[in-house]
Amino acid sequence: MQLTKSKKISTLLATATCTLLNTGVQAQETKSVNDWQFDTAILYYGETDRVSLLEGVVSATKDFGDQHILNTKLVIDTLTGASATGAVSQPYAQTFSRPSGDGQYTTSPNELPLDDTFQDTRVQLSANWTQPIYQDTRINIGGNISSEYDYLSVGTSVSAERDFYNKNTTALFGLSYQFDSIDPVGGRPIALSSMVVNNGQFGAGEAGEDAFETAFNQTRITDTDDKSTVDALFGLTQVINRRMIVQLNYSYSNSSGYLNDPYKLLSVVNSNGETQSIVHENRPDSRVKHSIYAQTKYAFDDAVADVSYRFATDDWEIKSHTIDSKLRYNLTETDYIQPHIRYYQQSEADFYRPYLNDADVLPAVASADYRLGEMTAITVGLKYAHQMNNGHEWGVRAEYYQQDPKNAGFENIGVLASQELYPSVKAFILQFSYNF
Template sequence: MQLTHPKSVSAILAAASCTLLGSPVQAQETVEDWQFDTAILYYGESDRVQLVEGVFNANKDFGNEQIFNGKVVIDTLTGASASGAVAQPGVQTFTRPSGNDSYQIAAGETPLDDTFRDTRVQLSGQWTQPIAEDLRASGGLQVSKEYDYLSIVGNGSLAMDFYNKNTTVTAGLSYALDSIDPVGGRPIDFSSMIVDSGQFNNTDAYQQAFDDTRIYGSEDKDTVDLLFGVTQIINRRMLMQFNYSFSTSDGYHNDPYKVLSVVDQQGLTQDILHESRPTQRTKHSVYWQTKYALDQGVIDLSYRFATDDWEIDSHTIDSRLRFDLSETSYIQPHFRYYQQSAAEFYNPFLLESEPMPEHASADYRLGEMTAITVGIKYGMQLQNGHELAFRLEYYQQDPKNAGFDQPGALASLDLYPSVKAVIAQVNYRF
């Protein structure tokens, strides 16, 4: 959300090196006025999820590197989300997560649950200040609440400057406690979806069968993240940053709204099961970023490699080229490429003739995929000193077949449809 038009190369580098772990670090010793950033973002997938998000960010420098940052985020999500079940040559009937209704999916169509609706409110605050010469501390708290999800995150970091502030070494720690209480309760791992197709004598009998597949009440997940980073000013034009991060989580990792199909040798669905994921996950990632100040702009290039014990390996290349059109306006093309391998327990479907695995999920977000984002941003400084920017991007995600045979009827169906989306954003800074 930083829209400042830098007046010099040194200002560009100062802005580029502002933070690790999301906590701003500035070098001003004078007290500055409050600075506010606002943004409205729209994300829309074709025939799927629609997101509208509003962000209000406040930043205050009290002098001597004592800085407060606060943020409010409100977003709403609507639309249809892929359930994980496979398409079939005939009409399919599914029960909604609440158990109070059912819906049908036409032949050949990817099963989507169109009741995906939620509103999220997130509040966060961060305080940064020096605690010794060339040593700064930062701490913050973030609370995020959705209808069925509560997340509380605390973080702290230390940043030490060396060599006349040309090198900054950072270490950070965060702890997150997430609590989920799904609509309709938490499905028991690998329990069958209960569909009322006339086999129950009354409503009570159906409800009892549904309740037998559920665990009611909330479940928790704990996540600890560690980050170690080095930011180095190479010369008056170039800055580099290297990070290593470690994350471990324990608790409820299932998506309670995802299912997977059990098919026979003809590819016809015989059962619909609720997914099962491991209760622990450990992740490692390394990150490199370079910013280079041109006479009329900035080149920003980064690469991230991530791996975890679910056997998901990912590569991300992100590039931006900011070009100053004038003293008060700029454009910034953006390109991002992402590629990941499938989780070891990812299965687009299960075969009824094979033994039940320990864990399985058909969530395409855990499968093999590539994704690209291309777009452009235009920003300008207004006569009153405020700043306005517009961003428009196209996103396409292409799931891949990670080596699974498609028996019978599945051979002629698209089990890995692409996800296409448009992203539009307006920023205003004052």
């Protein structure tokens, strides 16, 4: 899963957003210089019949005065459940080898193939230091390390901010570098190699097990692989008047190296849509992304509206649009609610295929990962927060998320016409936060 691995530019974006749009400023104003500010949260994310995530976050910020600020963050999350493999469902049962090669699992007829042994634990630690270097100019230096069972990520970032026009305008430029080491369970699959399944052809007993293991190992590379990502961010934040503020960012990202998901598969079918073999995906070894992000906040007498739009494109031909809106409404001086609506739409990657045809030559790159296909998604939710007499604040956020993959013009041949190849993904999100 890449659910927790798509944060290449998060540090830079957080810096830009916090420049003048920090929603935690009011809480921090109750703290004196040299006090620690703690933000904690526990989040549950659960997909129907699929992946579940439980995440805990502790963020600590200390202002040493004169804009010398230290922020540290610890994130621990666990993922369990069933992950879609990319193989298509069939009107008959299908058997798959587990990624480790140790055992097999069988899916029922007309059932989307899911590997129900998916599980992982991630621990991430990050830190960021902010300080002025001369009048109205600050630098931010950060670093992070994240570890999973099969994944290690190390990164660093640096950015500079400068205020203009009585601090009504802030410009930001940032760079970050991320290095990831990948060591998949069972080894890295050879790109587009066929999955080896023990259907009795290797014989019985220990000799049969040894023969299967030999055949399985021939489709694997045991050495670790890596990828690197360089991100750049250009941002501008502008105070329009005492009620309105806007922000505009441009970001660039360049990734190279091992970009495959080692656990994703493709079905190779005949002219009747029946699966003849299962192969491991292969993606390009580089990816360049561009995105433009615009945000505005407007303060009413008893509410704050927050609306943003992001357009992103890359050389995989994925184009996406994201509209995000929140309205914080003050019920009293100590209580507020915040409805949230987010809409997302993307086109498919140029190498996305829901399946491959055995009459065609295998393409150089191909993936059936639905996250690379055409889709729309919507999130709706509500947050309630209360500030206590001691200045501490707690909040509860509940959201519903639905992702709807689309058919980007592929023909559902033969038996595939009766199968659900693009099922929706539905999830519930619940978060409890406490700031002190």
